[in-house]
Amino acid sequence: MxxxxxxxxxxxxxxxxxxxxxxxxxxxxxxxxxxxMVILKVPMPNSMPARVTITxxxxxxxxxxxxYAWAAWRLGLRPADLGLSRVNxxxxxxxxxxxxxxxxxxxxxxxxxxxxxNDSIRTLTPLAAAWVTGMNSAIAAGTDITTxxxxxxxxxxxxxxxxxxxxxxxxxxxxHLFEISLLASCLGLGWAIALTxxxxxxxxxxxxxxRNVVGLAIAHVLLNVILNLYIRSL
Numbered sequence: 001m002x003x004x005x006x007x008x009x010x011x012x013x014x015x016x017x018x019x020x021x022x023x024x025x026x027x028x029x030x031x032x033x034x035x036x037m038v039i040l041k042v043p044m045p046n047s048m049p050a051r052v053t054i055t056x057x058x059x060x061x062x063x064x065x066x067x068y069a070w071a072a073w074r075l076g077l078r079p080a081d082l083g084l085s086r087v088n089x090x091x092x093x094x095x096x097x098x099x100x101x102x103x104x105x106x107x108x109x110x111x112x113x114x115x116x117x118n119d120s121i122r123t124l125t126p127l128a129a130a131w132v133t134g135m136n137s138a139i140a141a142g143t144d145i146t147t148x149x150x151x152x153x154x155x156x157x158x159x160x161x162x163x164x165x166x167x168x169x170x171x172x173x174x175x176h177l178f179e180i181s182l183l184a185s186c187l188g189l190g191w192a193i194a195l196t197x198x199x200x201x202x203x204x205x206x207x208x209x210x211r212n213v214v215g216l217a218i219a220h221v222l223l224n225v226i227l228n229l230y231i232r233s234l
Contacts, residue, residue, distance in 0.1 A: 018075070018158040019167075022151060025070045026171060029063040029146075048120060049131045056135040060142040067150040075154070083149040083213030092215025095206045099199060099216070100223040106195055107227055110186030111234060119231050129232060137224045141217035144203070147171040149213040152204055165204045172200040 036042045044051045068084075071077040079085070110116060121129050147168050155164035176196050183192035207213050 015159045019155065021070075021074065022067075022154050023167075025067050026063070026146070026151060029066050030174075032062040033059050048124065049128050049135075052132050052135040056138045059139055063146045064142040064150070067146060071150060071154055077154070077157075081157075082153045083207060083211065084145070085212060085214065088210035088212045089215050092206060092210040092212040093218055094215075095210070096203075096216040096219030097222065099202050099206065100219045102195065103199060104223055104226060106183055106187065108230065110183055111230070113182070113186045116182070116231055117234060121228055122232055122234070129228065133225055133228045136228075137221040140220040140224050143172070143175050144213055144217040144220050147175065148203060148207045148216065152207060153211075153213075156208070161208070165201065168204055169197060169200040172203075173197065 044054065068079060068082060071082060072079075080087070107116070121132055124132060151171055152164050152168040155167055173193075173196060180189075180192045180196055183195065187195070203216055206216055
């Protein structure tokens with residue numbers, strides 16, 4: 001049974017149902033990644049490319065494919081309703097590139113930190129490094145598609161847009177704890193958190209304005225590619 005559109009049911013009840021469902025589906029996806037790795041400690045290959053490939057495929061399936069499939073099944077939403085379309089794609093790309101330039105500048109500024117200097121991608125062969133970069137880029141794109149396409153745009157349809165932005169940034173922040181730790185050693189914890197939240201909120205405004213999440217995901221991929229190329233050149 002589908003959850004009926006808001007106009008055919010009391011809005012407060014529909015909003016609550018969708019909110020709980022979105023949080024639940026997103027939580028199931030996160031749990032499906034966290035539990036096997038942290039609690040069960042499922043053995044992973046020693047090879048970094050193989051390890052990153054398994055992580056990327058599992059993470060994208062659990063946190064992007066599953067939520068979009070649920071939104072189609074339960075809410076009758078098309079991928080385009082959640083930002084996966086060519087609408088305003090060019091504008092979304094250049095705005096996304098401008099946004100993620102802030103992150104690139106921050107990482108370049110912190111390039112002398114041990115965590116970047118000792119990044120394992122520097123020890124890989126060019127082919128292996130390219131593969132790992134591609135897999136990490138898929139994870140990065142999946143983060144935008146999940147938190148902004150699924151969480152933000154779904155909640156925007158059924159709840160207040162400010163609440164949708166808040167919930168998206170909870171997921172966005174949790175998904176970037178590792179990056180915060182990297183930048184905190186250079187910028188300080190306060191600035192690292194401020195940058196992460198700035199990227200989260202401005203990214204939301206771009207998606208809400210363009211109704212497109214593809215361009216932002218492409219820009220996120222470009223950030224990863226440029227940053228990894230730079231790290232390998234250090």
